[in-house]
Amino acid sequence: MVQDETNRDPLFRYDDPVFEDEELLEISHVPGPDRIVGRDEHMSKVANALNPAIFGSEPSHVFIFGKTGTGKSLISRSVSERVVAEADRDDVIVEYVFVDCGEQDTETAIVKTIGQAVNDPDRTGVSIPDRGLGTADYYKRLWTAVDACTDVVIVILDEIDMLQDDEVLRKLSRAGENRSLSSSKVGIIGISNKIDFPDELSERVKSSLSRDELVFPPYDATQLSEILEKRQDAFREGVLTDDVIPLTAALAAQEHGDARKAIDILRNAGRIAKKENAEQVTEDHVRAGKEKAEADRFSELIQGAPTQAKAILYALTTLTDKNDRQEFTTKVIYSVYESVADELDMAVLSERRVQELLKEQDFLNVIQSERKGRGRGKGQIGKHRLLEDSAIVRKVLLRDSRLKELA
Template sequence: MALFERDQHIYRDRDALREDYQPEELVGRDEELQTFQAALQPVINGEQPNNIFIYGKTGVGKTAATRYLLSHLKQDAAQYDDLDLSVVFLNCDGLTSSYQIATHLVNELRSETNQISTTGYPLASVYEMLWNELDDRTGTVLIVLDEIDHVQDDSILYQLPRARANGNLERAKVGLIGISNDFSFRDDLSPKVKSSLCEQEIHFPAYNATNLRAILQQRSQVAFHEGVLSSEVIPLCAAYGAKDAGDARQSIDLLMKAGDLAREEGADLVVEDHVKNGRRSLERGRIKEGIMGLTEHGHLVLYALLTLDLEGETPIRSRDVRPRYTRFAEMANRDPLVPRRMRDHLSELAMLGIISVTERNEGRRGGTYREYALDMDVNLILSAMDETVELVGVHESLSEYIDPSDSAESAPSDSFSFSDSISSSDSLSPDA
């Protein structure tokens, strides 16, 4: 008997739920697609392309819409003999400088046997190579820079849109499409860059539950066999996605996780419990990944807030978190950060959605300040903080979550018994 056999009971084509799947039609983005199509119209007319800036949160269809329209644009342009269109797509994740982007663009435009090193050339020389490669294309070249907000200097964002006006290009007509998850990135650009790069702006708002249901329905018809999804599955996945910032990727991932759980169980149907269990599993993975990406001091700040939350001391000001954090840092043989840097870690935890922040305004006498509280399940947080708990020890507030005897061997002997060294009142000490 074979150990592995194909299981096609639940899925017809599971790859239709993967991130790189390109549907034949985009749903839920009619207005944005219409605006985007109008911005690309000069290309098909053989005119100088617009420079387009697209922004919106992660998972709202920016990249998918760009790939979809550019695919159709290339097909439609092929019917015109006098129109030569090239598209270069570059993801800027991991590329932080104009030099890195310029060298990668040169290599994208060149053959595999004529690549250049990504280090060692003067920037001016790299730009000269880039202009030569673009002019060799002679026609229209659209350059897509996805996750453009990773770029920390804006030289390339000035040079590309103005290459023809500055006399760097004679034949090629270049258009730049920038895609960003962070609209504040636009505000940080210099005025000369902003006026060129943001010639046409398109905002992709978060999906609502209705949009997400349409997207999931479209994907499910390709991905699953008919009749294997119970009626509540797609509405529930859409509702969770709408609640989680309108992210289509999260909704699709949740639908795939539910399908995987049903397949693992050998179930005939994907039902509500598979969705709920799948959400818990995915949430645990996201939280763990976010926490594990924190610095050591980020872990110590989170551990301090976690114990204060369990003691009922939250919402709490950063100055009242500091004594607990300082004590934890000392027990871990680390030098505590200054208050401002500790607050930076609290802000990062809030950005990750691990803790919540509330603005308080006490008027002239009390001023404005922030209060912090835990916003995630304790067990999920602890599952990603094993090393911190072992380094510092098990705080008495965690007694119902962790058996101290389980950690006694791995925790340092001088940092294990919190009940002797830290009282719950230390969280009430004012931070000077």
Template sequence: MARRNDPVENASALGDAFSARNGVFSDKALLDVGYVPGPEHIVARNEEIRRLATALNPAISGAAPSNVFLYGKTGTGKSLCARYTTRRIVDAAAEEKVDVGCVVVDCSQDNTETRAVRATVRGLNDPEVTDLTIPETGLGRSRYYSLLWEVLDARFDVAFVVLDEIDCLDGTDFLMQLSRATEAKKLDRCSVGIVGISNKVRYRDRLEERVKSSLQEREIMFTPYDREALREIIRSRLAAFDGGVLDEDVISECASLAAEEHGDARKAINLLRHSGELAASEEADRITVDHVHRAKNVAEQDRMRELIDGATIQQKATLLAVTSLALVEKTRTFKTPEVYAAYEDICGESGLETLSKRRVHDLLREWEFLEVLEITRTGGGRARGSYLQHRLLEDPSVIRSGFDGSDRFAGVGFSAGEVTTTWSNI
């Protein structure tokens, strides 16, 4: 008899996992996060595109465009519309013999001034035109700026700098440099238009007055997609599947679940992809609503487990404090003193050092940035002042599942019965 670790037996048992499966997907790349659909598949954003194109339109004739900030929750089409609109403007300008360039900077990665200016100049440079080589390391910030001005004047009449997740950018000096480049006579020929993209509607409030004055930006809000818009977005990706595997009820269920929770197109598409993967793993001929529901639970748990695994021990403790309150108190919204008291209890049970209220507040803000929490300031009424409310955006039972396997917090904050509580029962 072959042993359990026999290579031949293992290869046979694992064979199906490494072989191509047919019957569900025909072009899975259409479901990737980075996939940019054609204009015929951009749904429910005509007005936002029109307003953005109007602000950037002067570039077509070589004039300076307006700066524009796009605000809205994740998955509402901000980046998609920015890339589509700037590409259309670049193409239209080329027909008028006007040189317009565009670079997209991911500020979640290039989050310092030096990294941002380096990414910008490297994205806009063409060594064959400028005879310049931009190294990834070894230069100071001022030298990268000098190269940026040189590249811009050498190549373009107008350049768009799209700053995605601009709220991650450390400081505002880069914005100041870009917005005042012409006024400060850093540029002779080229004009720069800034397109900032942020999930944080109040990002502008963080800017200094001199930066606001320099930018003079227009603002465009992207509201969450409704159910019908999400249904159309999903339909635009049907070519990812083999014919006949998707029923209309599956499309409607994906759209309904996404619309009820967040109106996030990315999550709706990911849910559809996970449903297809689950059906493929079961060698099913069709994707069903049951696949959708099971895929939703798995996707939520995986996402939360990744967030928790990447958090510090103190971040975990603050999130566990809010989660334990939600499961025990049967609500999702709590005042700061309630959260801090639960945090102190968790530190006491787990032997963790207790941080100050200010530091715990900072850690809770980090969970807000990850859209696990929502923190708002609420008036307490006459003579009662104002206070902060912390609302848990995620299902607490899903968050709790992300702590499974954590030795430090095993059983902390919950009795055996409470651990198995699910939000659907609350």
């Protein structure tokens, strides 16, 4: 047995022929400012709102809107990190907490998450347990922790439109005013993929929550290329062929300029090349990487959906395949859904319920629904279309144990 001087077991690989530093392509990775492209103006607006925090004063609240992959989470994190560092130079303690409201969607869960992130039990003498406290007690401990452990806490509420109710927003934004906190301050960055989200906020919150609002536009293909170029040291030298980055950027720019998709495609392409023991990443790897990125996105979106919703989407997929047009009314979808449900021996839901489930899937960005009013009091008629390629949608849907037999 030949062994090198490190005495490693030769059964395993330690060298990575494709990636030099794959972490640079993780979505949650926060790259340094020199790798951030085309967001100077947005960064300075966020920085402006948070600026008071570096003196221990109350920052302005900011709401950020924009489609997926326009850098909302990245810019929020990056600017918050810089505020924390800048404040620290003058011994002002700023902390920031990133909360994904898609996962933490109840008031208690959010309050607990922030509390646990901020709390230092040695300082406060209290712990914040995973369960067992009522909402009011979690709040009490949150305020104790914030007052004892920080001067300012910046709360980033990502996907804030997923919140079940606005109460937590109201309490956090009024913490100072209501004397929940004696000396420390709270700043909120609310992030939403829904451009019209403020319309859905309750009046009470809208009037109590003064805030700056920012819209992040999609990137163009040139910006996407630049974003990818600044991450190409994720790969070993010479591994990326010349066409890889321009093609990836062009593919990601197709629907809307989505940097998440661009980075996902590039990472997938590298992983696929590595699996094939290829020496270089090529155009074919990029195309395969795009397909995988789309299937992954879609299965993530749809994972938790009830089987009935999947049966409805299956009906929409069938329609999309059989027709030239892409948009279908609830009524048309319903008639195909009835036969799908029949074939699967499932209960057939009412048309109204199907309409509701379609609306939910629209909200979750699985499909896109258009509502056109038919005059006052007449309700609304919806047309629905898939947002992903129907072949991909079908593949993902057929992974469900109940839908499998449709294959």
